[in-house]
Amino acid sequence: MNKIRLIVLGALALAVLALPATALARDRNHDKIPDKWEKKFHLSTTKNVAKKDPDKDGLNNLQEFKTGTNPRNADTDSDGLKDGAEVKVGDDPTNSDTNHDGVEDGQEISGTVQHFDSATGQLTILLADGTTTRSGSVTSATEIKCEGGDGGQLHASRHGSDEGGSGDTSGTSGTGDGASHDSGDEHGGDDRSACTTADLTDGRVVHEAELGTDANGQPTFTKVELDRQ
Numbered sequence: 001m002n003k004i005r006l007i008v009l010g011a012l013a014l015a016v017l018a019l020p021a022t023a024l025a026r027d028r029n030h031d032k033i034p035d036k037w038e039k040k041f042h043l044s045t046t047k048n049v050a051k052k053d054p055d056k057d058g059l060n061n062l063q064e065f066k067t068g069t070n071p072r073n074a075d076t077d078s079d080g081l082k083d084g085a086e087v088k089v090g091d092d093p094t095n096s097d098t099n100h101d102g103v104e105d106g107q108e109i110s111g112t113v114q115h116f117d118s119a120t121g122q123l124t125i126l127l128a129d130g131t132t133t134r135s136g137s138v139t140s141a142t143e144i145k146c147e148g149g150d151g152g153q154l155h156a157s158r159h160g161s162d163e164g165g166s167g168d169t170s171g172t173s174g175t176g177d178g179a180s181h182d183s184g185d186e187h188g189g190d191d192r193s194a195c196t197t198a199d200l201t202d203g204r205v206v207h208e209a210e211l212g213t214d215a216n217g218q219p220t221f222t223k224v225e226l227d228r229q
Helices: 002-018 035-040 061-067 083-089
Strands: 109-117 122-127 133-146 205-213 219-226
Touching: 061 083, 083 109, 083 205, 109 133, 133 205
Parallel strands: 133 219
Antiparallel strands: 109 122, 109 205, 122 133, 205 219
């Protein structure tokens, strides 16, 4: 009898060892968040807190657990963008410089196209926080490309002169006839990796944009990198 009992106990021990670590994590409130993690961030282990958002960053506790962020800190990586906003645009909320370009995510312009006026060339981008906007002109010197392409790009057209957009661009400068002049400015890659002003549609995800000023001090986009659709 003792031998049989030992065999059974041994089999149970092996079964427990075979379980994944997540299965061994205690979850008394059954909210799919381990008690240990909840205790670490002073969350209830008796009440279901999966859908709570104590730091008001747009991510609930379960999402914070899965992404590895701090449910008590709206900006885990301290880059100036809330965790939920970073997840929304595809940035890493635990890495202040997701694309490793030396510029923190919060200093880069990312979000969605709020509106592009093809008549004036004015582009307005709604930032990832959902309230702040950045506006500027899109000129013939603006590099517009699709994220994930092979390096191909098209320069956007500018209403009026096509002399590069460095000297006489103003806040009212634009693309005029949309992308009609873009086909002649392709550099490298193929059309599948290139975007034009026609791709600046409302709601389109902007992975990264750079805003500078022209010779007249007017805000002008030098680069707009869009999500590939």
